Amino acid sequence: MPNILMAITFQLGWFACVLSGARGQGKLALLAAAAVLACNLKLARQPLAGEIRLIIWVTLVGFVVETVNLLAGVFSLTRPHAYPWLCPVWLVLLWTQFATLLRGPFAWLAGRYKLGALLGALFAAPNYMAGARLGAVNLNDDALFSVVMLMALWAATMPFLIWLAQQAGGTDRGRTGFENAERRA
Secondary structure, eight states: HHHHHHHHHHHHHHHHHHHHEEETOOOHHHHHHHHHHHHHHHHOOOOEEEEEEEHHHHHHHHHHHHHHHHTTEEEESSOOOSSSTTHHHHHHHHHHHHHHHHTTTTGGGOOOOHHHHHHHHHHHHHHHHHHTTTTSSESSSHEEEEEEHHHHHHHHHHHHHHHHHHOOOOOOOOHHHHHHHHHHO
């Protein structure tokens, strides 16, 4: 049941952040992300330190990935902000929220890097397309370019996120993934 609640809160947070991007309402994105994080951290597996560490890393990865997407012209923002060459806050907060799913609803992907790559390639691009329909971004005029780039990027990124989730904290009596690896070595 906690995994279902985490997925539902993420979807609500995703929708709020995308709408805030479309309408230029950054406060809505911050409030939505804070609510999702509070709820999902309450539902998260222990220890919370590993979950917070994972959230920080995934947020940083997301900032880099989306900044590269902007610079490469995969998409553009419908509401420019002060630093148009950098990923906006509302988009970074989507990654922050997504991080809470990696050790919850997506925990079953642990060690399944090829499957993670496939799922990332298949399911990420439609989210960007939905964001474009809601008015938050504009895909490149060559939509095929955008879709192929998003598929490739997420095929590479998702296995890395799965690995990060494993390193952030294992399930072996609260030890982190790093400690588990050292113990096995």
